[in-house]
Amino acid sequence: MNELLYNKKVMCPVCNREIEVTRVKTKACKVLSRDTDMCVHYENINVLFYDVWVCGNCGYAALQDKFEGLFTRDIKAIKDNIGISWVKRSFLGERDADKAIEAFKLALLTLKVRNAKSSEVAKVCLRIAWLYRFKxxxxxxxxxxFALDSYNHAYQNERFPLDKLDEITCMYIIAELFRRVGIFDEAIVWFSRIVASPEARSKPSLIDMARDQYQLAKDQLALADSN
Ligand SMILES: [Zn+2]
Structure with missing residues (x-):
């Protein structure tokens, strides 16, 4: 196996069996750059590829930091809807973008079966988008x-912070996703809200990014209107 990876034993909370998962060694996690929607590019190895753990026995999949936190009703829903038709296969070892997308889509399926919150769905959808970007x-x-719709729904209906995501950063992601999918007028509204927000002052680097992206969205809108 790639020397930057190692396997670790964990318990699957759904089928109660000990399984192995592959993790990236901490020393290998060197950030190369960040895109304007927070997508991180790494040196040497793509850490995101390994962020979803899959149980090869029962098909349960989740982001690694959420893998163990399940309610009893979730376990039943996953067994009834995924486990029952699951074809056993392994997600151990080195992954390419396609294998990572397969793992993340299983995590998305688990979230749908669990009726999970929009913020959880949004987080996984955004990461699937990044995996397609790498490809x-x-x-x-x-x-x-998909990520934009779910973040928008979470913004309207959930209480902040959304897991580790604060309100201003969530607004920024919504604004930038509007810009990236080509809805420039909405992007401009959201970016200007961030720049005008008193709470945003505690995050000067985010305000700077919002200002840059606001200008970019304005330029893109002007260009779109002139065509
Ligand atoms: Zn399992």
Whole structure:
């Protein structure tokens, strides 16, 4: 196996069996750059590829930091809807973008079966969009739209913080996703809300990014109108 990876034993909370998952060694997680929607590019190895753990026995999948936190009703829903038709297969070892997309889509399926919150769905959809970006595939825009719809719903209906996501950063992501899917007027409204928000002052780097992206969205809108 790739020397930057290692396997670890964990208990699957759905089928109660000990399984192995593959993790990236901490020292291998070196950030190369960040896109304007927070997508991180790494040196050497793509850490995102390994962020979803899948149980090869029962098909349960989740982001690694959420893998163990399940309610009893979730376990039953996953067994009844995924486990029953699951074809056993392994997600252990090195992954490429396609294998990572397969794992993340299983995590999305688990969230749907659990009737999970929009913020959880949004987080996984945004990461699937990034995986398609690494592949330079048009699937990116489709999943950016799914992520946008779910973040918008979460913004209206959930209490902040959404897991680790604060309100201002969530507003920024919504604004930037509007821009990336080509809805420039909405992007401009959301970016200007961030710049005008008193709470945003505690996050000067985010205000700077919002200002830059506001200008970019304005330029893009002007260009779209002139065509
Ligand atoms: Zn399992």
């Amino acid at each position: 330079k595939s048009p699937g990116e825009i489709k999943y950016l739209k």
